[in-house]
Amino acid sequence: MKSSEIIPIQTLHLFPILDTLLIDLLKSLTEEEWSAQTVAKKWKVKDVASHLLDGNLRGLSISRDRYFGENPENITSYQDLVDFLNQLNMTWTNATKRLSPTVLISLLESTGKEYSEHLQTLNPFEDAIFSVAWAGQETSLNWFHIAREYTEKFLHQQQIRDAVGKPALMTKELFHPFIEIFMQALPHTYRNTKAPINTIVKLIVTSEIGGEWNIIKKENNWEFINSFEGETTATVKINPQDAWLLFSKGMSPIDVLEKVEITGDKDLGRVALNIIAVMA
Numbered sequence: 661m662k663s664s665e666i667i668p669i670q671t672l673h674l675f676p677i678l679d680t681l682l683i684d685l686l687k688s689l690t691e692e693e694w695s696a697q698t699v700a701k702k703w704k705v706k707d708v709a710s711h712l713l714d715g716n717l718r719g720l721s722i723s724r725d726r727y728f729g730e731n732p733e734n735i736t737s738y739q740d741l742v743d744f745l746n747q748l749n750m751t752w753t754n755a756t757k758r759l760s761p762t763v764l765i766s767l768l769e770s771t772g773k774e775y776s777e778h779l780q781t782l783n784p785f786e787d788a789i790f791s792v793a794w795a796g797q798e799t800s801l802n803w804f805h806i807a808r809e810y811t812e813k814f815l816h817q818q819q820i821r822d823a824v825g826k827p828a829l830m831t832k833e834l835f836h837p838f839i840e841i842f843m844q845a846l847p848h849t850y851r852n853t854k855a856p857i858n859t860i861v862k863l864i865v866t867s868e869i870g871g872e873w874n875i876i877k878k879e880n881n882w883e884f885i886n887s888f889e890g891e892t893t894a895t896v897k898i899n900p901q902d903a904w905l906l907f908s909k910g911m912s913p914i915d916v917l918e919k920v921e922i923t924g925d926k927d928l929g930r931v932a933l934n935i936i937a938v939m940a
Contacts, residue, residue: 667784667803671810671837675779678813678834679772682712685817685826686765694761698823699910703753705823708816709764710756711749715812716771723789724778738793745939779806794937796848807841811937814838815908830900832869839865839900842907842937843873847882849935850875855893855928860885862892863932865903894929897921907935 686709694706703711721727732744756764782788788805791797797804814829815838821828829835846863859877864870874892876885898906898920905911913933922929 665785669803669807669837669840671807671841672776672779674810674834674837675772675776675813678810678817678829679768679776681829682772682813682817683765683769685820686761686768688826689761689824693824696823698819699905700819702750703819705820706757706761706764707753708820708823709761709768710753710759712813712816713756713764713768713771714749714752715809715816716768716775719775719809720771720778723782741793742939779809782806792844794848794939795844796851804844807837811838811841815904815938818904819910830869835869835900835904836871839869839903840871842903842935843871845907845935845937846873846932847875847884850877850882850931853882853928853931859928860888860890860892861928861932862895864895864897866897866899870900870903892924894922894924894926894932896929896932906933907937909936909938 689705694704696705698705698708700708718729721729730748732741735741735744759767782802782805784801784803784806786802788800788802790805791800792804792808795804800808814834818829820826829838843863850861855877857877857879860874861882862872862874864872874885874888875882876888898916902911902916902919906913906916913930916933917930920933
């Protein structure tokens with residue numbers, strides 16, 4: 661593979677790992693744990709598992725089979741799209757309440773394997789069937805679409821683990837690519853933030869499983885910068901547990917304000933707390 665064709669964030673090899681961990685987790689749950697409340701306020705553990713199944717089935721139907729089923733109408737804004745997806749999610753989780761945990765596990769096991777195999781067939785540098793809208797993209801490449809799918813699988817399994825107090829997915833192998841993908845929303849989050857050209861904001865997710873990301877103000881937008889001289893205008897530090905919750909709307913910016921460390925221009929730094937790397 662040419663240097664110009666290196667996939668920026670590799671995730672395909674992690675799908676089978678996540679799926680195996682998910683199946684092992686679900687098989688270990690008690691009847692009470694299947695009904696435990698998650699940070700997704702409308703969903704219990706069983707609802708989240710159902711949503712993961714929906715992701716596999718819809719991914720196979722749309723991407724592999726080119727079967728779209730319900731086509732959104734009158735989608736003229738980002739909020740219209742979010743409302744449409746929320747409605748799809750609600751009707752699915754309501755319908756699958758009639759499925760037993762055993763049936764859900766069986767379907768997740770078979771469709772997870774099929775979906776991972778399908779994603780392997782996609783050319784990472786061709787246009788994806790859907791864009792990653794939360795990163796501000798109207799068209800995305802397949803590698804980014806696949807990476808976004810990885811965050812979905814990671815996030816929802818993490819929500820289940822959080823609800824039942826089972827060991828988390830917080831390892832460098834699994835968490836670091838997850839948070840790196842989420843950070844692709846950072847420049848878009850600052851899109852309406854005015855600042856002098858060359859202003860730099862740094863966001864640090866602490867510990868060895870985290871990382872740091874810098875964005876710089878250009879004439880018409882903000883963009884990532886790998887290296888620079890001088891000081892950052894604002895630096896934000898957040899721990900991994902708060903990061904996955906905050907950036908997926910499991911916690912509000914107000915809730916996390918006393919937990920994060922912001923140095924420099926605090927108003928500028930606080931903008932980073934509004935990152936939302938899910939369709940919400």
